[in-house]
Amino acid sequence: MPLDASRNSLVLPMLGLLVERPAHAYDLTTRLRERYGHLSVTRSTVTSLLKALEKAGLVTSQLPERVGNRPPRTAFALTTTGVADFRSRVEQGLRDSPAASVDFVMAVAYLAILPADRAASILDGRADRLAQELVALRSAARPDGVPAAHMLEAGYWQAIVATDITWIRELARRIRSHEIDWPARPTN
Structure with missing residues (x-):
């Protein structure tokens, strides 16, 4: 885990799941594993991250609740600051992450937290940036003597x-044309 817990790749999907509903560490761990099998998730990491996110003011803990014979569990919910941070992380992941990266995939997973026109605009900007990278890649000469x-x-x-x-431009087009059922107002 990075020294700065907020840089951990699990933070974005954890915040996204908390947008959906408050949850305790065990529930978040289970949902992360089910939804994102490609991520390495342990309950101890999720618990540590929740504590760091609470200290940063992004989540707040609720009173522990007991369900059945299970031990009491503390659920966490996003704060207003947490929702704003989550939106910022989604925008940054869409805009700045490398091509074909897990960070981009996680940002796309929660794209609907943004207004449709904002989401499409950020996607257009990303496609333009990648198009410039592609031009540079195609114009790079193969080193002499390298087969x-x-x-x-x-x-x-x-x-x-x-x-x-191609995929990003098509997604932006589908958002703008309302082919994708976009929330009228993003969550929170």
Whole structure:
């Protein structure tokens, strides 16, 4: 876990799940594992992150509740500051994360926290940035004497970036055309 807990890759999806409903550490751990199998999630990490997020004022703890014979569990809910931070993290992930990254995937997962026009605008900006990167990738010369067989990753990465651009532009178009049922008002 990074020294700055707010930089942990689990923070964005944890905040996103708390937008949906307050939860305790065990519930969050279970939901993270079910929804995002590609993430490494432990209950101890989730508990530590919840404490750090509470200290930062992004979540607030509720009184522990007992359900059945289970031990009392403390649920956490987002604060107003937490919702604003979450939106900012989504925007940053959409705008600044590298192509084909988990950070971008997590930001896309919670894109609907933003107004539709804002989301589409950020996606357009990302596609424009990636298009510039693609031009640079395509114009980069293969080093002299290096066989094409040793540079296959360059072609692969160009294909990944080109595919990202196409997918992102199509998503922005679908948002603007209302093909995607967008919330009238983002959550919280």
